[in-house]
Amino acid sequence: RYTETGSTEERSKTSSPRITNKRKDRLLTISARRDPFATFTCNRLQDVTGTIVSARTVRNRLYEVNLKSRRPLTRVPSTPEYRRQNYN
Secondary structure: OHHHHOOOOOOOOOOOOOOOOHHHHHHHHHHHHHOOOOOOHHHHHHHHHOOOOOHHHHHHHHHHOOOOOOOOOOOOOOOHHHHHHHHO
16 A cells, blocks of 8 residues: 555545444354354343444354354144144
8 A cells, every 4th residue: 555655544434334343242252152042132232332233233243253143944843743633
């Protein structure tokens, strides 16, 4: 950058600023690892830090630290009673 413009100043950012900082991101990561099936992470962060974040922001922050979200698999129950009712 210095060789192109002769300046070491940063360019202006085109995206909106981050709502969370590194400390809040770490809090999200720790809470997600402690309770991986929790669905109230947004509310928990708001209660602890007072910062309102969306579910999308939480997913993005967890994705950055390689924690992928898992969605529950919906299946028809395969119990013996169910098979007897529907396949006989």
